[in-house]
Amino acid sequence: MMASVYFMSKHEGFTGSIKNFTRDFVVTEIDISGNQVSKSTISEDVPRSFVEKTRESVKEPDVSPIIQKTEQDCNSPSPEILDLAVILSQGISDKLEQFVSSLKNGFSSDQELSLGSFTDKHQRANVHRTVKLRFPFLMTTTNQCEIKVKESQDYKELKQLVSEEEADAFFRFTDAKVSGSSYTFLPDDSKEHRTAVHRFLSRRFGKLVETKSFTDQGKTSISVRLRERGKPKKRTAEDCRQEDIYTAFTLCKENLETLEAISYMATELGVLPSDFTYAGIKDKRAITYQSMVVKKVSPERLKEKAAEFERKGIQLFAVRSVSEPLKLGRLRGNHFDIVVRGIKPHIYDGPVPLAYTEDLVKAAVEMVKNTGFVNYYGPQRFGITQRVQSDQIGLALLKEDMVSAVHLFFTPDKGDEPQNQAKRHFLETGNAKEALLLMPESKARERLMLRAMNRYGTGPDGCAQAWLSLPHSTRIFYLHSYCSRVWNEAVAHRLSILGHSVKQGDLVQEVTGTMDDNADTSSNQVILHIHNTFLWWSVLLPMPGNTVKYPENAMGAWYRERLSKDGLESCRFRVNSLKLNVPGCYRPLLAFPRNLDYRLQREQEDGVGNCTEAVDEGGNDKTEDQVKLNLTLNFDLFPSCYATVYLRECVTNL
Structure with missing residues (x-):
């Protein structure tokens, strides 16, 4: 993938293999609300937007650290969620938990709790945001440098009208302020009750959202949308009638590329591949679950084709009507369930006790969990099995050499x-x-x-x-692939010449503004590092584009030389003839696995090479020759972070 690969952790490592079977590598998309996409069919009488919370599995959302200036490739700018015990201290965090417990037990809602004084505005912003994400029913205020929390009266009033789960989901939806997103309350047959909800939302959130009731298959629900700047306050009935038909579903595919699956479904349904929208592209050699929306196809029509799709390795779940398409990058990340098989020490001579190998694996996994891993783009980004990789095609397109690009393709x-x-x-x-x-x-x-x-x-x-x-998403993919290649080379060069610490002139992520109830939570920005006050994980490197700025240290010169080497010294990162524009974005040097769980399993071969019987944890005198050792990993990663890259940091010979 590149000349040099740098690692963050120092451990002995081990060897193993992945993707022996497709079931060994399962990827499940995490939607914009922070939930894994549904793997079971949602009842047809419950209409849901693709950004609505999946109430079967309510989870606290995490916010991606990737800052973007395009909806094509990265996530929208937002700070990484921090542990309250870290940013508040363990003592204050414990007091906050007790305060929350007292509120839930019905004690006076007028009481306040001081979280202490924070002279640094960035730290104040992190406190505001993290508290609101963790406890949506709390309101945070700042008086000079002191932050206080108390129960939100708006939340308390809404909870009298809807369930606690819906109130939590609605407040997280409004706090996120994701442009174009929507939230749908559960069906409500009482017109009087719906009127009360409409009036409350209009009175308390009228400047931020607009609401409407809609009926689907005899059930009436309230849908809430964020207002778009410059748009009329209310959508007219004519606007609603003229909206295209959109059908959302969860796509499960096995051993298929996302675009290959789309092409097949488009042919069978008689629509264009560009009529399908999705949040991200998933691995081919895996079982993957992801949200998808198709235009001009009704839910009934899609369900009619489900049996034909299954013969191609495609399954559809949670088919339902929605009001809008998906946008690339509109996800919180991916959940991975992975099995690494045939684990052995990296350096071994002769039989090795399994207990030794198990200790080796645990040490490696725990170390990478704490230190993170270099956030490289994985080899599948470039088409590792192809003679001509996608970044080469992207370079030809950026040079507007259409003939060469076609020949490479x-x-x-x-x-x-x-x-x-x-x-x-x-x-x-x-x-x-x-x-x-x-x-x-x-x-x-x-x-x-x-x-x-x-x-x-x-x-x-x-x-x-x-x-x-x-489709536009296919064309732009090749340009992004080239920019990803440059980023991979940039991070390797950055680590080789500047090491593993923040340096003068680095780009870092900064949070601006105060995170009170009226603050704009999307006000993050990228700044040039001036003082050595930022943590190592906050360092960013730019993906090349026409709106990014480059570091004001040795890396800035490197980017100019690297682009010049490919003949792009004057490139505007626009290909007007193909309607392509690459603004660029910023990507963290480091990534961390979240919600990590792992376990080791001993298996015995049946004589013909098949592992069929799990072996008890006892008997540490057994060796690798007698018993096979497998590692099962379950974890989450932010969008555009690669599980194979994380595994490479743990395992030294994948």
Whole structure:
């Protein structure tokens, strides 16, 4: 993936293998509300927006540390949630827990608790935000430098109208202030009660949100949307009637690329691949669950095709109507359930007691949990099994060399599969029509491009039309892949020349403003480091783009030299002919696994190489030759963080 790979932790390490079976690598998307997407069908009489809280599994949301200036690739700017015991001290944190307990037990809601004085505004902001995320029913205020908390009267009033779970979800929704998001309360058959909820929301949150009631299959619910700046206060009935049909669902796929699954479903449903929207692309060699929305297809029509999709390794869950598409990057992260098989010490000579290997594994996992790992983009970002990787195509597109980009795209991989024969024929003859006849139906991207070149020719204009035939999300992927390659090289260079600490001129993440009830929680910004007052994990490196600033130290010069090496010294990171724009974003150097749980399992082979019987933890005198050792890991990562990169930090020979 790169010339040098740097690690954060120092441990002996061990070897193992992943993805022996697709069930060994399961990825479940965490939606914008902080919940894992549903794996079971939601009752049809309960309409839900794709950003609504999944009430079967209410979890406290985490906020991604990735700062973005585009909705294409990164998450919106927000600080990483910190442990209250760390930012408040254990004593104050314990007092806060007692205060919360007293409120829940019905004691006076007029009491206040002081969390202490914080002279640093960044620390005050972290306290405000973390308390509100952890306890949405609390209101935080600042008097000079002192922060106090008390029960929110607005929350208390809303809780008299709806359930506690709904009140929590609504307050977290308003605190997040994610542009374009919505929240839907549970169905309510009482018109009088719905009127009371409407009036309360209008009175207390009217400047922030707009509400409406809607009926679906005989059930009426209240939907709440954040107001858009410059938009009318109320949407008209005509606006609502003219909205397109959108159907949301949870896509479960096995051993399929996300775009491959979309192409197949689009063909079967008679719509375009661009009619599908999603929050992120998931691994191919895995079982993955992710949210998806399709335009112009009703829930009934989608369910009719479910049986056909299953034959392709695609399952659909939680099919329901929604009012809007998904946007790339609208997720909180991914949950991983992974099995690492055949674990052995990295350096061993002869039989090794299993107890020794188990201690080795535990030490490595715990160390990486505490130190984090270098936040590299994983090899699947670039197409590790392909002769021509996606960043090479992205570079050609940034140079607006459409013909070269097409030729790179159609470079065949090793093997004599039908798609490789079709690609080889196109490069040798330039005949798009004949190559189209040879290209398998399942290769939707290749067929779209060949069809366009058959119509417009294979010159620069025809190749540009070929790229335009692909969905925008596919075209922009190649540019982002190139920027990801540069970022990987940048972080390796940064660690090699500046080490593992904050340096003068680094870019860091800063939180601005006060986090009281009226504060704009999206006011984070990236600043140039001036004083050595920031923690190491707050250091960011920019993804190249036309709006980012670069570090004012040796890394700034490195970026200029690196882009110049590829002939992009004057690149504006726009390809107008393909309607592509790359503003760039900022990515943390470090990432940390969250909600980490792991366990070791001893298995015995059945004589033909299959592990069938779990072996008791006892018998530490057994060796690797007699018993196989597997490691099961369950953890969460923020968006654009790669589980394979985390595993590489733990395991030295994946």
